[in-house]
Amino acid sequence: MKNSKTLKGGGGKLKSSALISISLASFLSSVAMGQNGVDISTTPSLSGNSSDSPANFYENSSGCYLGIYYSYNNSSASSNTTLALNGDYYFAPITITPTDTSERMAGVSSEGYVRNPFTTTITSQQQSTFFFDTMSTTQNVYGFLNYNNNALQINNVNFDFKSLNGNESFGLEMRNLSLNSSTITFQNITSIQRTVGISFIKNYSLSNGSTITFDSLKGDLEIIGMSSYDIANIELNQDSHIVFSEIKGNKIRGITYSELGMIYSIDKTSSIEFSNIEATKQDAIGISAYEGVFNLTGGGNITFSNITSPLTASGIYLTGYQNTNFTFDADSTKSSLVFTKISGGLAEGMYIGGGSSIGFSGNGEILFTSIEGSKIAYGLHSESTNKINFYTFDDKAKMTFTKITGSIASYGIYNNGNAIYNFGSGGISFDSIIGGKLRATGIYNHQGLMEISGSLTFTSISNSFGGVYGIQNNGDMILSDGSSITFGTPKVGESTDYKIYEGLGSTLELGNMVLSSSKDTTTGIIAQDSTTMLLQANKTLNFDLKSTTKEGTAFNGGNLILSSQSQVIFNSNGGKLASVSGNDGKLLLSGTSKDNRMKQGSSLLLRSLEVDKFNLNNSSIVLYADKTATIDTTNGFDGRAYGDDKAHLSQGGSDRIIINGSTLYTPIYNTLQITLTNFNETKTYVVLAEVDKSAKDTVIFNGLTQSGDRAKITSYAGFETQTLEIERYDDTDKTYYFSHLSTPSNSSDSGSSGGGDLGSGGSGSGSGSGSGGSQGGGSSGGSGGTGGAGGGSGSSGNGSESGNTGGTGGEQGGSSNEGNSDSSGGGSQGDSTTEGNPTTPNKIAINSDFSNSTLYSLHSNFSLLSANLNSLNKRMGDLRADGREHGVWARAFVGSLSLDFDIGTQDKNEYWTLQAGYDYGFSLEGSTNYLGFALSYTNSNTTQNLYSLQYAQDVSNYVSTNGVEFAIYNAYIAENGFYSDSILKASYLNSQLDFFNQSNRYDVSNYALTLSQELGYRFAFGSSNEWIITPELEVAYSYLNSTDFTQTLPTNHTMQVHQNAISLLRNRVGLDWRYDFSYLSESVKASAYIGTYYMYDFLSGGEISLKTLNDFQTHKVLKSEGRMVLNVGTDIKIYEQTSLYFDFEKSFFGKQIQTDYQVNFGVRYSFGEKLHTPIVNQEISQEENQAPLKIKSQEESEEIEK
Structure with missing residues (x-):
């Protein structure tokens, strides 16, 4: 043995040598059996010992220091072994200083390598504990170590590690672990380079109150709570928990995975908890993924209570290296992924890299309670040159950001690149976004295509210094069918306006969409004049912009295109558009909301929409009018009614569309409609539309092609409807379309006189019929009146040509009689309505x-x-x-x-x-x-x-x-x-x-x-x-x-x-x-x-x-x-x-x-x-019948017949 040194350990002497070789082949060496350590393969039962006489570690022939180990003799054999512990068992502290980089130390480990995995069981009849004192080495140290696919099952046994200290330190580096009514506790794990709580996870199962606890993970370089390099399955049931009380070091990752990913199944009584994740120099991340899938099911929680860093602090960080998939599946029970506090120079709830896919389903929630950036704070931060798919599969799933605060800028969603966000009806909500010196923004699209569908709610966006924006868009944005973006109570400086969309780029495509705000000075969409805003067919864009006393403004710039059957609803002032075009659309300046009309005190606020180039065709503009209300003009638009002297009156008024021109040269025909509060009589009139003289022959409303023309329109007030009249008047510079807001006193109108010899126009008999136009010599008469109910013929004038056609109104009129000259006169058939009357107004x-x-x-x-x-x-x-x-x-x-x-x-x-x-x-x-x-x-x-x-x-x-x-x-x-x-x-x-x-x-x-x-x-x-x-x-x-x-x-x-x-x-x-x-x-x-x-x-x-x-x-x-x-x-x-x-x-x-x-x-x-159905016995004699009749059952009758 090289570099051996004499060390004390538990009353004995050991010689140090090389620990476990980094190569797995070192496990294949023979095992030298001794008195130290516990070999499960040869020890079926083990009695406890005293802390005064603890066991020493066993040193095998490969230089590995092992406390508890399970070995085998055949590399191809499968051998299941069991150790029964009776009482607490103590290991002596051990400290070695090897010079060989392959030397290692482990508290619990397997030896060797087998092709066929086996299961090792450590169990106890009563709750027993293995105590490990200090384990220290200048090389790698492990609490549990097993590279193989072998399984370790622990039943009713606890493991307590006082301290692990090494070059790299690992709490558990093993693939398969099962805990039942057992605990594993690491009081302190430190390292010089890398500290890992749990590594190489494949299958972990904790049940019946089992717990893995890390009181403190520290290190000079990188610290990781849990990591996986293969598909990992983690199951926690019946009040089981994995707890990280403190993670502190240079660079922090709470959970990290690559390749296939992690699948968590945590029931509603169990949890994984991370507290106090503190990076001292670099980034701190709660969940970090390079590729693969992250899946959470079962109803339990994963909680990160505090993530801090001087640089970047992130709750979830998806690099998108290889199509990262993050799936949050809460099943049918409510489960949560909770980030209580994230703070850093740059703080973000979720970072999404290129190619990532995110999905939420079930009845759960991802909750970010507080995101605090000393510079910038993000809720969702997306950076990608590829498309990002962000889905909410279940409408009950939620993502909530309680508070986002940045000293320079704060963003709810920051998008840089191409992205698709589908939030579903459950939606994503931002309770509070507080900005700093630069801005506070709900959604910021820096560049690229950003497509949004689903429900987004911004409860409060505020800033004491810079701007406040609902949506800022410098790229292309599509708001798809079913979208709803709601802004609650934004707060800004007194001189700063609130903008839902600001700086729109080239294209904004809209589906069904609701934009709402309760800020006084709100502008819905601020766009460049080159910006195109396309409202998709059969879709609705709804502006709901008002506070308790004042309405916001829907548009400031941009080119609006209405597709077939699309409509814009203004529960706000209209504002100004560079152009509006399309066919078969609808602009409801009248609005439709419950609190449709605002009042400043007792004065009514009216609305206007100004369009520089009006190219809309075959569409309707619905305007609101009131005959008696006092009108407020403080919003810059004066929609008050006029008297016969063309002077403004003190009461009455209407909305108005103002058209400054058109790029078309052929006439376009649209319809003005009016909705009122009531149908009371008035002699005033209101201007519904004004058209610049350059477009008066192109922009035509209600078929009125020349000054003096009149038309009937249907108006609505509450539950009622009435036919009113609209008239065209051509002034020097403008053409006006106006209405007296009442039905003419007689529904039979005469045509205008022609030149030359005046002929008499024939009047139709029957209720409310229209008269023919009067005939002049050589020319036709004017427009006839309303065709009335019932029959009757209009006679011709004395001219040589027929009178003009009668107007609309009643049921079919009679046929015209032939005139005294060679052409017939008279009014033609009128349109059908319920009732007409030649002497009274149209019935309400x-x-x-x-x-x-x-x-x-x-x-x-x-x-x-x-x-x-x-x-x-x-x-x-x-x-x-x-x-x-x-x-x-x-x-x-x-x-x-x-x-x-x-x-x-x-x-x-x-x-x-x-x-x-x-x-x-x-x-x-x-x-x-x-x-x-x-x-x-x-x-x-x-x-x-x-x-x-x-x-x-x-x-x-x-x-x-x-x-x-x-x-x-x-x-x-x-x-x-x-x-x-x-x-x-x-x-x-x-x-x-x-x-x-x-x-x-x-x-x-x-x-x-x-x-x-x-x-x-x-x-x-x-x-x-x-x-x-x-x-x-x-x-x-x-x-x-x-x-x-x-x-x-x-x-x-x-x-x-x-x-x-x-x-x-x-x-x-x-x-x-x-x-x-x-x-x-x-x-x-x-x-x-x-x-x-x-x-x-x-x-x-x-x-x-x-x-x-x-x-x-x-x-x-x-x-x-x-x-x-x-x-x-x-x-x-x-x-x-x-x-x-x-x-x-x-x-x-x-x-x-x-x-x-x-x-x-x-x-x-x-x-x-x-139940027996009785029948009468037909063979009863007359004499017998003198007594009361006996009714026999079916069985008795059959017996008699026999």
């Missing part, structure tokens, strides 16, 4: 969006009641084979109804019912009777899809209905084939109505009473009566009581709703075609059937009345109708006392209520005495 009517929704939704309770009317066989199965005194049964059925009440929309009603009952059977003369009761719980969900005329899009309403029922029934079954089924049922039904664009939900409840009677007669055919035909007749009457409720909008508009009581008389007649399979085999007791029926519903009542401030309507929606019904089913007796039954039903040729399908499954169990 209830908005059909609200009325149709209400009419449909109110029938949900009735629809569910109708679906629960059913026959005896569906409820109880075939009772003829029952034959017991008591019966209990249960059934479940699900189904779908299509509802069409002929008012422009269709519903789908999906329902299910659970039902159970009990009955008592008793025999009568030639029959059996069952008297019982039943309880039911039923539920349905109705989705109503309709087209909204007000919003020009498809919308949906939802109704959720629940009900309970109690019934008593009597089933009479005669031996001759006749049966009768009678039911009396009481029902309670409650529906929750959820209407589009209403914040309130409405509860509608009904009580119902049903009486049903079913009759039938069975005819049996065939050699064994296996063919059965049953004519059936069912009559059911149901009464559903009346309903009252009131709908309320946030604008305080109300609509009172009343539905009369409904009476339903249902008649069902048809045949049941059945085959009994017991004819084929006595062991088979089953039958199958097909039912064919005609069903007719006589309906009365159910009229619905709707009442608003200016209108009252009554609608009768329910009508009597019939339908064909087909059902198939089977009854199976699986045991003597148990039967199953199944039924499928579908209806045809109905309209109002059509059964798409109904699937019924039931089970019946009978018990008690058998």
